[in-house]
Amino acid sequence: xxxxxxxxxxxxxxxxxxxxxxxxxxxxxxxxxxxxxxxxxxxxxxxxxxxxxxxxxxxxxxxxxxxxxxxxxxxxxxxxxxxxxxxxxxxxxxxxxxxxxxxxxxxxxxxxxxxxxxxxxxxxxxxxxxxxxxxxxxxxxxxxxxxxxxxxxxxxxxxxxxxxxxxxxxxxxxxxxxxxxxxxxxxxxxxxxxxxxxxxxxxxxxxxxxxxxxxxxxxxxxxxxxxxxxxxxxxxxxxxxxxxxxxxxxxxxxxxxxxxxxxxxxxxxxxxxxxxxxxxxxxxxxxxxxxxxxxxxxxxxxxxxxxxxxxxxxxxxxxxxxxxxxxxxxxxxxxxxxxxxx
Amino acid sequence: xxxxxxxxxxxxxxxxxxxxxxxxxxxxxxxxxxxxxxxxxxxxxxxxxxxxxxxxxxxxxxxxxxxxxxxxxxxxxxxxxxxxxxxxxxxxxxxxxxxxxxxxxxxxxxxxxxxxxxxxxxxxxxxxxxxxxxxxxxxxxxxxxxxxxxxxxxxxxxxxxxxxxxxxxxxxxxxxxxxxxxxxxxxxxxxxxxxxxxxxxxxxxxxxxxxxxxxxxxxxxxxxxxxxxxxxxxxxxxxxxxxxxxxxxxxxxxxxxxxxxxxxxxxxxxxxxxxxxxxxxxxxxxxxxxxxxxxxxxxxxxxxxxxxxxxxxxxxxxxxxxxxxxxxxxxxxxxxxxxxxxxxxxxxxxxx
Numbered sequence: 001x002x003x004x005x006x007x008x009x010x011x012x013x014x015x016x017x018x019x020x021x022x023x024x025x026x027x028x029x030x031x032x033x034x035x036x037x038x039x040x041x042x043x044x045x046x047x048x049x050x051x052x053x054x055x056x057x058x059x060x061x062x063x064x065x066x067x068x069x070x071x072x073x074x075x076x077x078x079x080x081x082x083x084x085x086x087x088x089x090x091x092x093x094x095x096x097x098x099x100x101x102x103x104x105x106x107x108x109x110x111x112x113x114x115x116x117x118x119x120x121x122x123x124x125x126x127x128x129x130x131x132x133x134x135x136x137x138x139x140x141x142x143x144x145x146x147x148x149x150x151x152x153x154x155x156x157x158x159x160x161x162x163x164x165x166x167x168x169x170x171x172x173x174x175x176x177x178x179x180x181x182x183x184x185x186x187x188x189x190x191x192x193x194x195x196x197x198x199x200x201x202x203x204x205x206x207x208x209x210x211x212x213x214x215x216x217x218x219x220x221x222x223x224x225x226x227x228x229x230x231x232x233x234x235x236x237x238x239x240x241x242x243x244x245x246x247x248x249x250x251x252x253x254x255x256x257x258x259x260x261x262x263x264x265x266x267x268x269x270x271x272x273x274x275x276x277x278x279x280x281x282x283x284x285x286x287x288x289x290x291x292x293x294x295x296x297x298x299x300x301x302x303x304x305x306x307x308x309x310x311x312x313x314x315x316x317x318x319x320x321x322x323x324x325x326x327x328x329x330x331x332x333x334x335x336x337x338x339x340x341x342x
Numbered sequence: 343x344x345x346x347x348x349x350x351x352x353x354x355x356x357x358x359x360x361x362x363x364x365x366x367x368x369x370x371x372x373x374x375x376x377x378x379x380x381x382x383x384x385x386x387x388x389x390x391x392x393x394x395x396x397x398x399x400x401x402x403x404x405x406x407x408x409x410x411x412x413x414x415x416x417x418x419x420x421x422x423x424x425x426x427x428x429x430x431x432x433x434x435x436x437x438x439x440x441x442x443x444x445x446x447x448x449x450x451x452x453x454x455x456x457x458x459x460x461x462x463x464x465x466x467x468x469x470x471x472x473x474x475x476x477x478x479x480x481x482x483x484x485x486x487x488x489x490x491x492x493x494x495x496x497x498x499x500x501x502x503x504x505x506x507x508x509x510x511x512x513x514x515x516x517x518x519x520x521x522x523x524x525x526x527x528x529x530x531x532x533x534x535x536x537x538x539x540x541x542x543x544x545x546x547x548x549x550x551x552x553x554x555x556x557x558x559x560x561x562x563x564x565x566x567x568x569x570x571x572x573x574x575x576x577x578x579x580x581x582x583x584x585x586x587x588x589x590x591x592x593x594x595x596x597x598x599x600x601x602x603x604x605x606x607x608x609x610x611x612x613x614x615x616x617x618x619x620x621x622x623x624x625x626x627x628x629x630x631x632x633x634x635x636x637x638x639x640x641x642x643x644x645x646x647x648x649x650x651x652x653x654x655x656x657x658x659x660x661x662x663x664x665x666x667x668x669x670x671x672x673x674x675x676x677x678x679x680x681x682x683x684x685x686x687x688x689x690x691x692x693x694x
Contacts, residue, residue, distance in 0.1 A: 017346045047440065121358060126365040126386075128417050129659035134361045141354040148347045210438045211407040213446045213574030291444075 002090070005083050012075055013155060016068045017148055024064055024144035025137070031056070032136035034200060048203045053119040055195040057143060058111035062103055063192050063238075064147035069099035069158050070242040076159045077245050080166035088160045088167075095161035097249075098184045099242070102154045110149075114142045165249040177252040184246070185239045186312050193308040194301060197231050201300035206293055214291040217284030220299060225277040227300075228307040232269040235311030236318075243319040248326075258324065260317040268314045276303055365389075367424035371440075374433060376459035382440025383433030383460075384410040387469070388424040397474035397682040398464050399423055400457060400497075401432035404481030404504075407445060408435045412480075413655055415637070418663035419478075422675045428682065429470060431460060446574040450482075450585045454489035461496050474498060474682045478674065481505060481608070481636065485585045492593030499681040501674055502600045504636050506609045507617045508586045510542060517568075519607040526565065534566045548580050591621035599627050599677045603634030603667060605641055627677075631667035638667045 088095060096102075118139050125131045172180060204223075208215050246252070280299070290296065367386050374381040387396060401416055410432040411417060420430045433456075436443035457477065465472040476499045479487040484505025491500055506512035517538050521531055540561075544554055551573045558570045571579065600618055602611040615628050633641045637649075639658070643665055647654045658665050 013344070014346075017344055021346055021350065121361050123371075124365065124368070125361050126367050126369050126417075127411070128364070129414055129656075131361055131364050134357055134364065138354065138357040138361060141350050141357060145347060145350050145354060148344070148350070152344070152347070210444075212572055213437075213444055214572075 002086070005086050005091075008079070008083070009156070009159065012072055013152075016071060016151070016155075019071075020064055020068050020147055020151065021144050023067075024060075024147065025140045028060070028140035028143055029136055031196075031200075032132075032139065048199065049122060050119055051199050053115045053122065053139075054112070055199060057115035057118060057139065057146075058108060059192045059195055060143050061111045061114070061146035061150060062107075062188075064143060065102050065150035065154075066099040066188070067238065068147070068151050069102060069154060070245070072155055073099055073158055073162050073249075074241060074245045076162035077166055077249055080163045083163065084167070086163065088164045091163070092157040092160035094157055095164055096154060096157045097161040097165060098246070099154075099158060100184050100188050101158075102150050103188070107150055107153075111146055114146050118142055162249060169249060169251060171251040172253065174253045174255060177254055180246070180250070180252070181243070181316055185243055185316070186309070189235050189239060189312060190305065190308045193231055193235055194304050197227070197304045198297075198301040201227055201304065202297045205296040205300055209291050209293070209296065214289040215296070216289050217280050217287060220290065220296075221277045221280035221284065224280055224299065224303045225273050228273040228276055228303050228310075229270060231304055231307035232273065232311035232314070235308045236265065236269065236315040239312055240315040240319060243315055244322055247319055247323045252320070252323070254316075254320050257317050257320050260314075260321040262318070265314045265318045268317075269310055272310045273307070276306060366421055369420075372431070372433075372463070373440075374456075374460050374463045376456045379436060379442040380440075381433040381436070381442075381456060381459070382410070383431060385467075386420045386424060386430040386432075388427050388429075392427070394427075395471035395474075396427065396429040396469055397476070397678070398429045398431055398470050399678055400460050400464075400475065400477045401430060402453075402457060402477060402479035402483040402486055403432075403435055404479075404483060407438050409439050410434050414659040417659070418666060418671055419674060422663070422671045423678065426675050426679055428675075428678055431464065433460070444574070446578040448578075449581050450485040451489060453483075453486045457486065457490045457497075458494055461494060465496075472496065476500065476678055476681060478503065479505065484609075484614070485509065485582075485587055488587045488590035488594055491596050491598075492590040497596060499597045499677070500594075500599070501677060502598060502618075503638060504602055504606055504609050504611075505587075505600065505614060507588055507591075507614055509583050511613070512609060513542070513583070514538070515610040515613075516608050520567070523607065524567070530565055534563055537561065537563055537566055542583075545580055545583055551576050588617060588621060591617065592623055594622050595624040597625040597627075597681060598622055599629075599673070601638065601670065601673065602628070602630045603636060603638050604630050604632050605634060605645075606636045608636040629673060631670060634667035634670075638670050639665055640667060 118135070121138060122135055125135065201223075205215065205220070367389055370385045370387070372383045372385045374383055401412075401419075403412060411420070412432075416430070416432060423430050434441040435445040436448060437445050461472075461475060464470050464475055475497055477487060477490070477497050478501040480503045484502055484507065487500055487502060487505070491497055506515075518535070521534055526534065541558070544557060549557075554576055555570055558568075562568065598618065600615065602609070602614070604611070611630060615630075618626055618628065631638060635641060635644065637644075643657065643661060644654065647657065663671050
């Protein structure tokens with residue numbers, strides 16, 4: 001049984017590491033391209049690039065690691081019955097029960113060290129377009145190495161924790177459920193989205209004002225709505241499956257949320273985004289244009305915070321509805337993905 | 343450790359070496375204080391270290407929201423100058439990147455003050471030679487450089503790239519080129535030029551922005567093809583349209599090299615050369631490159647690309663020095679070398 005488990009674990013590890021490698025490289029290149037193409041473009045020495053390195057790299061390392069760990073937790077949750085004879089302590093002495101427990105002070109220091117390395121490479125480079133593209137690849141590699149090391153450090157402990165929870169599920173009360181969802185889903189992604197997307201949006205707004213001198217609030221309303229919808233769906237997509245797995249491993253309770261369909265989820269994110277849109281459009285009648293950097297950053301960051309909260313809330317409601325349904329049907333989407341991956 | 347992670351570490355080391363290898367010069371972030379604003383800039387220096395003080399070329403931008411490296415346009419020049427042991431200094435225009443203020447709030451005289459502030463800054467740097475400062479300016483800088491050159495003898499020479507002499511004359515020339523390039527002639531051309539003259543009249547009167555906007559929206563012929571200026575841009579034009587470099591040219595005693603492209607549809611090249619020849623007091627040389635446009639880009643690569651498109655920026659950065667007119671880079675470095683060397687010879691003669 002132990003050999004069978006080892007083979008199973010190595011297979012998951014291999015698949016997840018390759019997935020992380022591809023995702024780090026492609027996503028980092030995409031985000032770097034956005035940074036390069038947003039005014040004031042690539043070669044201006046300014047605070048955004050240092051913000052990019054010191055905020056983006058640590059958060060991205062943790063988010064990549066936690067996404068891979070969440071996938072592993074999903075697979076482990078679906079497969080725990082297959083390894084019911086395995087002693088949990090033989091997998092790991094210190095099991096962990098959630099992927100975001102990978103965030104530790106030591107790991108944070110390592111990620112900051114990696115960020116400082118990339119920032120130094122940027123500082124001493126000539127910042128030509130070729131060099132910036134090389135720096136993008138370098139950043140992608142640093143993020144992969146960092147997230148892979150964090151993943152390796154916590155993967156077995158998370159599998160052990162997931163097996164333990166699967167064998168002995170401990171239901172959470174409503175207040176414990178809310179605490180859990182806020183601590184392990186809302187806060188990490190809220191901080192990540194605010195820092196990374198807030199930085200990109202602020203850069204775009206300030207670059208726009210730098211070019212033409214001001215931005216109309218009606219344009220700002222349109223941009224804010226578009227970014228709200230994107231970040232809302234992005235956050236929802238990132239947390240949904242992970243929340244579903246958590247709800248299976250630790251049955252949760254939320255009162256007054258019996259039904260929440262996919263169309264309601266879509267409508268919620270598209271619909272609530274109109275509040276921000278309308279607010280800015282309304283203010284636009286009184287203050288038609290804006291050129292203050294502080295106000296623009298405030299608008300950008302507020303929009304992202306609002307979007308992240310709505311996106312994650314929608315995911316929670318949808319996951320809870322799915323959980324209620326799954327009580328009637330034993331086959332879950334996660335088990336399907338497990339079947340595909342083994 | 344998993345082999346994928348080991349391979350990634352290997353790739354990381356290769357990429358790090360590549361970043362260092364392809365960074366052919368050092369580029370430091372600098373801050374220049376000009377009156378109440380801080381200008382955020384780049385000082386480019388050769389990689390090889392030497393105890394000698396470095397001569398400096400100050401770069402002065404043309405029109406538009408320019409960052410210190412002009413989005414990659416200066417890169418081939420910085421590279422060539424660094425290879426010759428010459429430093430380059432440039433800064434983000436106000437409101438761009440890290441610089442305070444806003445470039446559309448500036449007059450040409452205020453832009454000239456920035457250059458004086460940059461010269462003050464150079465004088466306080468331990469590795470730069472305050473006796474060997476030159477300046478290179480592009481397009482709109484033609485209304486900025488003469489002001490500084492005439493009043494500041496610390497500048498030893500100037501290179502002017504595609505520069506004009508009189509703002510309104512240049513505007514008229516550019517409009518005429520734009521209209522004739524789309525095949526306009528006869529009555530239609532006359533009607534559009536009349537509208538343009540009326541518009542210039544309104545701008546000269548400094549009418550309120552809303553009056554200008556209403557006039558443009560109601561009277562602009564469709565075939566004229568111009569849009570409506572934003573309020574900021576309108577104020578910028580109104581505040582600067584009286585500028586005429588002829589007021590300062592006779593006070594310029596430093597050697598000047600003027601460079602133009604024969605396909606320039608923004609500046610009347612012959613007019614600029616004539617005025618420079620007649621009015622500059624110092625040594626003057628010029629060159630007109632064949633098949634090159636206002637930015638001295640080769641027509642063969644850029645004639646059909648919009649200047650504000652991302653594709654233009656990518657192609658310009660990709661081609662590097664090859665994007666520019668043949669021998670443009672060599673002509674600039676040659677002129678800079680000659681005049682920095684002349685200073686050294688002068689010092690040696692004086693010492694003897």
